[in-house]
Amino acid sequence: MKRAPLKSSKSSVNVIKTTKKYDxxxxxxxxxxxxxxxxxxxxxxxxxxxxxxxxxxxxxxxxxxxxxxxxxxxxxxxxxxxxxxxxxxxxxxxxxxxxxxxxxxxxxxxxxxxxxxxxxxxxxxxxxxxxxxxxxxxxxxxxxxxxxxxxYMCNGSLEGHLLDLPPNKKHLDWYTRMKIANGAAQGLEYLHDTANPPIIYRDFKPSNILLDEQFNPKLSDFGLAKLGPTGEQDHVSTRVMGTYGYCAPEYAQTGKLTTKSDIYSFGVVFLEIISGRRAIDNTKPTEEQNLVAWAKPLFKDKAKFTLLADPLLEGKYPVKGMYQAVAVAAMCLQDEASTRPLIADVVTALEYLADENANDENTDDEITIPPDL
Structure with a gap:
């Protein structure tokens, strides 16, 4: 599916009169x-x-x-x-x-x-x-x-609508979840591919994805963002920062930060969106406390993909769409940074998954799960 180029939009801001006036x-x-x-x-x-x-x-x-x-x-x-x-x-x-x-x-x-x-x-x-x-x-x-x-984002954060919901709060349906994932990925795509110099977000997690009245997502909290590598450099060396459970393994081990570090974090959040589970949940049995560690064995068997679905969805999702969503998450979560997809490819896949009018029965294009997962 051919994508129209992203258009940058600068929101207008009302001018506030203050005692200080600077250029x-x-x-x-x-x-x-x-x-x-x-x-x-x-x-x-x-x-x-x-x-x-x-x-x-x-x-x-x-x-x-x-x-x-x-x-x-x-x-x-x-x-x-x-x-x-x-x-x-x-x-x-x-x-x-x-x-x-x-x-x-x-x-x-x-x-x-x-x-x-x-x-x-x-x-x-x-x-x-x-x-x-x-x-x-x-x-x-x-x-x-x-x-x-x-x-002000009136619907708060993705975390508040996805994780540990109280019984009286309505859960997000499948297409709203895919729409949020797609919009968040487009925010990352802008940071990685359009911003000059490129920007590594470094703190991609549900609490930093804010939602407006139509549940359109916006990335927030750029306190840990880093300007990406320039020239012949392929990474930025920095102290390991971020939130446990979302950091890419190579960044946690070496402090070498790249845009592929954000891709891993995106994969963790996308898995949370699919499953309704937290990245780290100490209230679950030991073998299920780390979401990625629990999910990776299930990636190896397509027949088990539906076990990853949030029970709150009650099976109301397109099955092939679920398969492709899990495959996208799996590719983002590969241990080897160089084999993770570019964010532009993730956006292309998610635009299709977020389209309610797509004919799920005709989605014969399968996304292959990497063999090393």
Whole structure:
């Protein structure tokens, strides 16, 4: 099936009047210099210098004061808390000057990691614009405050609709799952193949895939994103970061990061989408706690593919579509990075799987499971 080329779309942002007015590029450079000078760690200085090297970067948003964001979140009212993690807290906010609902992420103020994630995220989201990447509306760097402001995604994260659902919450049907996987893959495709320089996401997991009112997915949380290799390099060497259960084996073992590391992480999440199981679940029997380790033996026998299906689907999925979905996951999860598919090929497969009008009975093109799985 021939795909139309992806079109980049930059969401329009309402301008907020603040007491500080910078040219976009100058604002980013000034912020990087300020944080660099006030941070002792060499890694933080390197991040700041990386931003300064991109002198033509235009900040993808507005500079907010802390007072504005405190007002928008009712002084960071716990009742407006919509998410919490190692990075800090996310609040639902209301920008009164524009009557806009936003997500306000206040990074942990313990310094080092907060500065690194803040700079990485502002740099990344100032370089990229795509319908499947969350839109950065602005940021605040007042004093020790490091706050990011995004568009608000009303359906929360994929994790909240897929894993450990309460009995009264409706599960995602098969085609909605494939649509979400396809959109998330298109976000990765943009980062890998269109962004210049390429960007390795490095933290692909369900909690970082946000959903709008139509369940269109957008990748969020770019605090661990890395600029990809350039020139003759084929990888980036970096400290191993990310979430246990999603890291590619070669990255976990050597610290060598490539776009194929993201492909492995995508395979883990796609397997979660198919099965409704967590990547790591210590509540299950020992042999089932690691999702990939449990699934790989089933990849060897096509007759067992349906055992991977989420029981909540109650068999309501196209059988051949299930076979092909499992095959895609299996290829992404190969131990040898070089044998994993390119993200563009994954997108091509998922566009078909997400098409409700495709005639499942005529899908004779089989995807071969690699023999080493």
């Amino acid at each position: 976009d590029a100058e604002a980013l450079s000034a912020m990087a210099r300020s944080i660099s000078m006030h941070t002792a760690g060499s890694k933080q200085r390197l991040i700041a210098e990386e931003i300064l090297r991109h002198g033509n970067v235009r900040v993808a948003g507005e500079v907010f004061t802390f007072r504005e964001l405190a007002s928008a979140t009712e002084n960071f009212n716990p009742e407006l808390l919509v998410g919490e993690g190692g990075f800090g807290r996310v609040y639902k906010g209301h920008l009164k000057t524009t009557n806009q609902i936003v997500a306000v992420k206040q990074l942990d103020r313990n310094g080092v990691q907060g500065n690194r994630e803040f700079l990485a995220e502002v740099l990344t989201l100032s370089l990229v614009h795509h319908p499947n990447l969350v839109n950065l509306i602005g940021y605040c760097a007042d004093g020790h405050q490091r706050i990011l402001v995004y568009e």
